[in-house]
Amino acid sequence: MDVHGNGYNRWLLFILMLLATLAGSLMQSTLGTALPTLMKKFEIDLNTAQQATTWFLLALAIMVPVSAYLVKRFPTKHLTLVTYCLLLGGICLTAFTPEKHAMWTMFVIGRVIAAAAVGILMPLLQITILNIFSANERSLAMGLMGLVVGMSPAIGPTLTGWILDQSHHFMGLTLAASWQTIFYIPMVVLIIVLVLTPFIMRDVIPTEATIHLDSLSLILSSFGFGLFLLGFTNVSTDGWGDLWSVDAPIVTGLLIIGLFTWRQLTIPHPFLDLRVFKSWNFTITTITTIMAMMAMMGVEMMLPTYLQNVHGMTALDSGLTLLPGALFVGILSPIAGLLYAKAGIKRLAIAAFVVLIAGTIPFAFLTTSTPAIVITLMYTVRMIGVALALMPLTTAAMDALPQAQTTDGTAVNNTARQLASSVGVAVLTSVTQNVINTNKPHHQLSTVDPLKYAAKSLDASMQGFQVAFSVGLAFAVIGLVVALFFKRAKKVGANS
Known part of the structure; x- marks a missing residue:
């Protein structure tokens, strides 16, 4: 029964929300592979292009705590409809931005609008799970959510690469089917969701009319x-x-x-109840989550640029190179939930970060001749560690709090995750560009000795990527150290 006492199909409602969340997740994951293309089309550098990701993540992080208020204040059905419309509007604005340097701001604004919607969607889905499913069913629902959210890093870059590669081969026939095309699939999914929402969505979360922002x-x-x-x-x-x-x-x-x-x-x-940090395990869980997100997002956003700019790969090839690792995140998310129930968060988190560190160390020593298969294997190992860490850490954060604090805990935990993603991308991008700027040869050399200039420029790029990946490794090491401080927790679901 919903809050009005009317019956509804909770699994159908859940699946509809999963589809909308998938569309929002694709908006976050598709851009990495497309950055080199955007840099050429809009005539911008790496730092400027990365703003599309950085400000997306920041807007998302700002909206997550607001979502706690929105969920409590407005009926679920109305909130979801407005959020889906906001997401669709942001995607459309981004997709139809003219390819001019002066219009780059419009592209970023579209990303920010879409991010504001995604910042509501993710916590809304988690809180809905807590309200419509029993304690015994939540692990399955959370696993399915982890599967959908985890699959977007696999689908997004590869789909983007395929689209951009097709545009390259058929430019004479598909003048508009270039980078803009990567936004069309989320647009179609959202249109379908918007049509079905009035018939399937219900008010499933109690509201508080007296609450104020x-x-x-x-x-x-x-x-x-x-x-x-x-x-x-x-x-x-x-x-x-x-x-x-x-x-x-x-x-x-x-x-x-x-x-x-x-x-x-x-x-x-x-506005954001920080008293949840009085729980020791919630605090440790949040810190380890931050480290995992910074280690994952920074490297994940830099690798496509490395593969395309250094190895000369097409967008499709770079996406396929990272596909196996990204697939493991989706496949292992439900399994990681079962391992958490069996082994507990401390042992699982330590194992996850050990795997993440082992997969990241080789990235600090990448060269221009590192085989693509080696990069694929290393990236896959990294993502196995990420998969073993993220969903169990999210579940452990909720298990560390009493039921009355789960809504605030969800908002705080999601805010921390999104800020970590944003800062991680900003840090690694700035470090990479700064090292490249410091070590690149003087432009005059390009006219005196073009071959030497090209070689030195490539060396400068490699130094930038190596330092960035080393920073990503440092985040993983810090996460491992923090995970050692977990205290023995109550049985999973004890406070559900």
Whole structure:
């Protein structure tokens, strides 16, 4: 029964929400393979192109805590309809951006609008699972969610590569079917979902008419996290130590985040209830999740650029190179849930990070001649570690809290995950571009000795990628160390 006492098909409702979530996840995962193409079409550098991912992740992170308020305040059916429309509008704006340097801002704005919708979709789906399924059924529902969300990194890059490769071979026949085409499939999926939602969706989450949004907290979180990330994204162009574009935004952002934290701990009804961190295992789980996300997202976004710019691969080939590893995330997500129930989070998290570290170490020593099959195997090992970590960590975070705090815990945990993704991408992109800028040869050499200039430019690129992958390795090592501090938890589902 829904909140009005009317019957409904919960599995049909769940599947419909999964489809919408898949469309949103594809918006997050498809762009990595397309970055080199976008750089050429819009005549932008790597740092500028990466803004499409960085600001997507930031907008997503800002909206996640807002979702806790929206879910409690508005009927589920109305909220989902508005969210799906917002996502479709953002995708359309991005897909139909003219290929001009001056129009790049329009492309990014479309990404931000879509991200705002995705930031609502993910927590909404998790909270819906908690409300419509019993404790015994949640593990299956969470596993299916992990399968769908985990499969998008597999489907997205490969699909993007195939589309871009086809556009390359048939440009005379498909003038518009280039990078824009990668957004058409999510658009079609969302249109179908929008048509079915009025008939299938129900109000399944109780609302609180008296709850109010703390506008000051929203402003503090938006400006705090926005300035913090802006400083990191500017490193690639201005370098570390630049006062106004790097140091000032980062420091100011941290100060505002501090004010935001203080406010959440002192007001009766916080915008983001940080009191959930009083639970030791929730805190450790959140930190390890942050490290896993930063280790995964940064390297995941840099590899397609490395494969295409250094190895000269097509977009399709780079997507296929990473396909096996991405598939393992989706396949292992339900299995990881079972392993969590059997072994507990501490042993599973330690094993996951050991695998992640083992798969990441070789990336720090990549060369221009590293065989593609070796990269595929290493990436697959990395993603097995990620798959063993992420879904069990998310489940463990909820198990560490009493039922009354699960909505706030979901918002906090998802916020941490998305911020980690955003910062991870910004850090590795800025580090890569900064190393390349520092080591690239003087442009005058290109006219004196073009071959030597090309060789030195390639060496500079490789140094940038190697340093970036080393940073990704450091995130994984920190995650392993933190995982050692898990305390023995109650039996899974004890506080459900």
